[in-house]
Amino acid sequence: MSKGWVNWTRTLNTFLLALVVCTGTAFANAPDPLPSWNSGTAKKAITNFIAGVTMEHGPNYVPIPERIAVFDNDGTLWSEQPMYVQMVFALDRVKALAPQHPEWKEKQPFKAALEGDMKVLFSSGEEGLIEMMVATHAGMTTDEFAEIVKDWLATAKNPKTKRLYTEMIFQPMIELMAYMRANGFKTYIVSGGGVEFMRVFSEQVYGVPPEQVIGSTGKTKFEIRDGKPVIMRMPEITFIDDKEGKPVGINQYIGRRPIAAFGNSDGDFQMLEWTTAGAGPRLAGYVHHDDADREWAYDRNSPIGSLSRGLDEAAKRGWIVVSMKNDWNQIFQVSSK
Amino acid sequence: MSKGWVNWTRTLNTFLLALVVCTGTAFANAPDPLPSWNSGTAKKAITNFIAGVTMEHGPNYVPIPERIAVFDNDGTLWSEQPMYVQMVFALDRVKALAPQHPEWKEKQPFKAALEGDMKVLFSSGEEGLIEMMVATHAGMTTDEFAEIVKDWLATAKNPKTKRLYTEMIFQPMIELMAYMRANGFKTYIVSGGGVEFMRVFSEQVYGVPPEQVIGSTGKTKFEIRDGKPVIMRMPEITFIDDKEGKPVGINQYIGRRPIAAFGNSDGDFQMLEWTTAGAGPRLAGYVHHDDADREWAYDRNSPIGSLSRGLDEAAKRGWIVVSMKNDWNQIFQVSSK
Numbered sequence: 001m002s003k004g005w006v007n008w009t010r011t012l013n014t015f016l017l018a019l020v021v022c023t024g025t026a027f028a029n030a031p032d033p034l035p036s037w038n039s040g041t042a043k044k045a046i047t048n049f050i051a052g053v054t055m056e057h058g059p060n061y062v063p064i065p066e067r068i069a070v071f072d073n074d075g076t077l078w079s080e081q082p083m084y085v086q087m088v089f090a091l092d093r094v095k096a097l098a099p100q101h102p103e104w105k106e107k108q109p110f111k112a113a114l115e116g117d118m119k120v121l122f123s124s125g126e127e128g129l130i131e132m133m134v135a136t137h138a139g140m141t142t143d144e145f146a147e148i149v150k151d152w153l154a155t156a157k158n159p160k161t162k163r164l165y166t167e168m169i170f171q172p173m174i175e176l177m178a179y180m181r182a183n184g185f186k187t188y189i190v191s192g193g194g195v196e197f198m199r200v201f202s203e204q205v206y207g208v209p210p211e212q213v214i215g216s217t218g219k220t221k222f223e224i225r226d227g228k229p230v231i232m233r234m235p236e237i238t239f240i241d242d243k244e245g246k247p248v249g250i251n252q253y254i255g256r257r258p259i260a261a262f263g264n265s266d267g268d269f270q271m272l273e274w275t276t277a278g279a280g281p282r283l284a285g286y287v288h289h290d291d292a293d294r295e296w297a298y299d300r301n302s303p304i305g306s307l308s309r310g311l312d313e314a315a316k317r318g319w320i321v322v323s324m325k326n327d328w329n330q331i332f333q334v335s336s337k
Numbered sequence: 338m339s340k341g342w343v344n345w346t347r348t349l350n351t352f353l354l355a356l357v358v359c360t361g362t363a364f365a366n367a368p369d370p371l372p373s374w375n376s377g378t379a380k381k382a383i384t385n386f387i388a389g390v391t392m393e394h395g396p397n398y399v400p401i402p403e404r405i406a407v408f409d410n411d412g413t414l415w416s417e418q419p420m421y422v423q424m425v426f427a428l429d430r431v432k433a434l435a436p437q438h439p440e441w442k443e444k445q446p447f448k449a450a451l452e453g454d455m456k457v458l459f460s461s462g463e464e465g466l467i468e469m470m471v472a473t474h475a476g477m478t479t480d481e482f483a484e485i486v487k488d489w490l491a492t493a494k495n496p497k498t499k500r501l502y503t504e505m506i507f508q509p510m511i512e513l514m515a516y517m518r519a520n521g522f523k524t525y526i527v528s529g530g531g532v533e534f535m536r537v538f539s540e541q542v543y544g545v546p547p548e549q550v551i552g553s554t555g556k557t558k559f560e561i562r563d564g565k566p567v568i569m570r571m572p573e574i575t576f577i578d579d580k581e582g583k584p585v586g587i588n589q590y591i592g593r594r595p596i597a598a599f600g601n602s603d604g605d606f607q608m609l610e611w612t613t614a615g616a617g618p619r620l621a622g623y624v625h626h627d628d629a630d631r632e633w634a635y636d637r638n639s640p641i642g643s644l645s646r647g648l649d650e651a652a653k654r655g656w657i658v659v660s661m662k663n664d665w666n667q668i669f670q671v672s673s674k
Contacts, residue, residue, distance in 0.1 A: 065546055098389070142588055186548070199592045209402055210592030217589060222581035222607055229607070229614050231588050238575075244559035251479055251568050252554060253590060255536045255547030270559055270566070277566050 033179040034329040036172040042285065042322045046176065049283040053259065057073075060281040062259055064184040065125075069260035069283075070250060070271060071177065073191035073198060073215075075276045075305040076264045076287050077206060078169040079158065083118075083298040085165045086193050087129075089152055091116075093136035110135070122303070133194075138218060138235040140223075142196060145233055149200040157288050163332075166205050171333040173262070173287070174203065178207065180260070188212045188258070190250060192242035192267060195235075214253045242267045247274035262287065265305040272319055284310055285320035286310050294331045295324060346645060351390065370516040373509040373667040379622065379659045383513065386620040390596065391520050397618040399596055401521040406597035406620075407587060407608060408514065409420040410528035410535060410552075412642040413601045413624050414543060415506040420455075421641065422502045423530050424466075426489055428453075430473035437637070438472075457638070467574060470531075475555060475572040478562075482570055486537040500669075503542050508670040510599070510624070515544065517597070525549045525595070527587060529579035529604060533570075551590045553578045579604045584611035599624065602642040609647075609656055623647050623655035631668045632661060 005076050037043040039080050053067065074080035094104065094113040104110035109128035112120035121128070137145065157164055164247030177187045189198060189208050195215030202208045219234040241249045250258065260283040261268070261275035272284040286307060299307040314321050324331060374380040389397035390404065411417035429442065431450040441447035446465035449457035458465070474482065494501055514524045526535060526545050532552030539545045556573040559566060578586045584607050587595065597620040598605070598612035609621040623644060627634050636644040651658050661668060 065540070068548075195589070195592065204401070211405075211590065212591065220585050220588060222584045222611070229584065229611050231584060231611075247559045247566065247568060248557050251557060252532070253548065255532065255550065274559070274566050274568075 028231065032173065033182070034175050036175055036328055038327055038329050040327055042327045044319050045285075045320045048177075049260070049281060050179065050183050052281050062280060066256065067180075067183070067185040067257065068188065068254060068256060068258040069180050069185045069262075070188045070190045070214075070254075070258045070275065071173070071261075072263040072265070072268045072271070073189050073193055074264075075289065076170075076262055076268070077173050077189070079161075079295060080264075081289075081298070081304050082160060082304075084193070086197050088156065089149065089197070090132055090136045092152065092156065093148075097136065115289070133195065134218070134235040134237065137197075138233045140233055141230040142220065142233060143230070145196060146200050149197055153201060166201055167332065169205055169333050170328075171330050172328045174206065174333055178263075180284065185260070186212060188214060188250075188254065190214045190241065190246050190271060192216055192240065192245075194218070195241075202307065208220050214241060214249045216245075224294075234333065243325070244270050246271035250274065260284065263310075264289065265307050267305075271312055272317075276317065276319070282318075285315075285318075285322055286314060288323050289322050289324050291325040291328075338447075353539045370519070371509065371512050373512055374666055375664055375666050377664055379657050379664045382622075382657045383516075383620065386618060387516065387520050389618050399617060403593065403596065404517075404520070405523040405525065405591060405593060405595040406514075406517050406599075406617050407525045407527045407551075407591075407595045407612065408510070408598075409600040409602070409605045409608070410526050410530055411601075412626065413507075413599055413605070414526070415502065416498075416632060417601075417642050418635070419497060419641075421530070423534050425493065426486065426534070427469055427473045429489065429493065430485075431469065434473065460565065469571065470573040471555070471574065474534075475570045478567040478569055479557065480567070482533060486534055490538060502603050503538055504669065506542055506670050507624070507665075508667045511543065511670055513599075516591045518544070522597070523549060524553060525587075525591065525610060527551045527578065527583050529553055529577065529582075531555070533580075551578060551586045553582075557614070560673075579609050583608035597621070600647075601626065602644050603646050605643075606647055609654075613654065613656070619655075620657075621654070622659055623651060625658050625660050627660055628662040628668065 001061040034043060034046065052058060055061055061081050071077055078085070082189065091113050094110055098104055098114055101110070104114060109121050109124035109132050112124065113132060151191045153166055158168055161168060174317070180187055187208055189202060189206070189212065191198060191214070193215050195213055195217055198213050198215055199210040202213045203210060217239045219236040219238050221232045221234055223230055223232055239245065239249065246268065250271065257278045259278065259281065261272045262285050263271060264287040276282040276284045288299065288307065289295060289305065298305060299311060301308070311321070371383065389395060390399040392398055408414055411421050415422070428450050428643050431447055435441055435451055438447070441451060446458050446461035446469050449461065450469060458616055463630040482606055490501070490503055495505055498505060517524055524630060526539060526543070526549065528535060530552050532550055532554055535550050535552055536547040540547060553574065554576045556571040556575050558569045558571055576582065576586065583605065583652065587608065594615045595612045596615065596618065597611045599622050600608060613619040613621045615644060625636065626632060626642065636648060638645070648658065
């Protein structure tokens with residue numbers, strides 16, 4: 001009898017363990033899913049939201065297929081200072097390609113890029129920047145481009161921290177996305193950055209597969225080359241996934257409205273607005289860069305990642321403002337090395 | 338002792354059941370996942386492929402995130418005769434909107450649409466058809482458009498079978514997609530049809546969520562209307578997801594190459610070509626409409642769904658040709674009514 005009981009108990013434990021593994025449900029006394037978040041209103045808003053949407057028969061329950069969460073990338077999931085990572089990549093590409101383009105020495109915006117003169121470069125305006133992006137991001141197959149980005153990311157470092165860019169991702173946001181996924185969410189990146197740039201690292205670094213990355217896109221063309229099909233990157237930008245473009249991109253790629261959205265700048269305003277205009281429970285928040293010691297401090301009038309209207313309207317719209325200084329006890333992901 | 342044993346056995350059974358539910362793994366003597374498919378080379382190719390890619394440590398194993406399968410819609414998942422369903426929808430919309438457009442009585446292609454003169458309508462060429470699509474599909478919010486499509490699908494019937502269009506989906510393909518999903522695949526629709534038209538019914542009818550539907554797209558615009566954000570459908574087609582457009586769309590939306598693809602016409606050729614040009618195990622097939630009794634029989638030179646190059650090259654490329662007549666013991670899904 002006692003042996004039967006032991007076996008029975010052992011099997012029951014295994015069964016319960018299988019349930020936990022299968023459903024991702026944590027029982028009482030589970031470890032904190034957001035250890036890098038300090039207790040406070042931001043963390044409480046997140047955990048309350050998740051508890052509500054996952055409570056079956058509760059008033060805020062949301063079926064799993066509708067649990068879509070969207071995240072901006074630059075400044076929300078990783079650092080965007082002193083310059084957008086993809087812009088640094090483009091500048092490095094200008095230098096690498098310069099020997100094949102002797103005319104760039106005298107031609108803006110390439111001249112400024114080669115001389116590292118950011119003031120002149122930015123004075124070339126959107127047109128100049130697009131010209132530089134197109135010259136460095138097109139004229140190759142999608143596979144070739146992915147290789148170039150991968151090689152670059154393996155060595156390029158942030159000039160201030162001297163760390164790899166992929167080591168400057170925000171640990172609290174990684175925890176937040178993992179916590180949401182464990183509760184049935186699909187997590188999407190919705191960024192002004194180029195979609196094929198981000199897809200190179202999104203799965204490994206963020207756990208977000210390429211099909212859940214939405215970004216700015218360039219024209220591509222299917223071709224047969226040496227008997228093999230390839231997709232060529234053409235010198236034309238077809239979609240800029242910023243501001244009003246973000247809800248447009250969400251609608252085009254996902255085809256339903258998210259119930260949660262996080263950003264860090266006014267470029268994310270319309271994404272948060274679109275997300276929270278739907279019925280039922282909604283969660284929206286800004287990552288506020290207010291920690292000059294551990295990262296950077298900037299908001300209004302910053303040339304990169306300016307946050308002004310968002311700060312003015314967050315409270316009245318019920319959006320949370322996450323203080324990196326006060327809400328996060330750790331900023332960057334612990335290096336795996 | 339015997340009571341403990343009974344409990345133990347009962348618990349063990351529950352445990353095994355939980356495992357089956359969780360992993361989707363079927364044990365020996367499991368029911369046939371493809372009951373509407375007759376035994377034959379097509380069915381064998383499918384089951385061998387699935388067995389191979391799911392066998393861990395086997396030579397053909399494919400990790401779950403890479404198990405992407407793409408399916409054309411018109412003629413592959415549902416009937417496309419005597420006319421593409423979305424074209425019928427557009428013609429019905431012309432009739433519904435005609436009172437607001439008295440000029441259409443004398444203006445092609447609307448005149449032909451109103452008079453039901455298909456010959457003249459098609460003679461208006463791609464330009465005329467696009468003009469009709471734009472006039473019937475734009476000028477409203479995305480939510481309003483989805484409502485119009487939903488209402489139309491609830492009553493519109495195929496002129497030959499007198500059945501709802503959503504009752505003319507192919508049971509064997511529903512089984513194939515479900516079988517693939519149960520084995521870790523993400524199933525995508527990649528169709529020349531409008532993405533927002535298909536998303537209205539794809540989840541309910543096919544089990545394919547909106548974010549896994551890729552199709553032709555029109556320009557949209559984010560706006561604030563009466564203080565509420567909306568997405569407006571603009572009168573401009575931005576992407577036609579057919580022929581060379583299919584691999585382009587797959588690359589843009591999914592960002593990685595599928596390992597399985599099904600179509601039924603030469604408009605799907607490049608999608609199958611792109612899918613099978615990748616390394617490792619691949620599965621590609623055409624649904625061949627050769628059953629005039631139960632559905633329609635057409636291939637070469639058909640004005641809709643022409644299949645010619647595909648038939649010529651399938652064998653040498655290792656793509657299967659599924660005979661609706663011989664490989665399928667049932668064509669349409671059993672009505673749930």
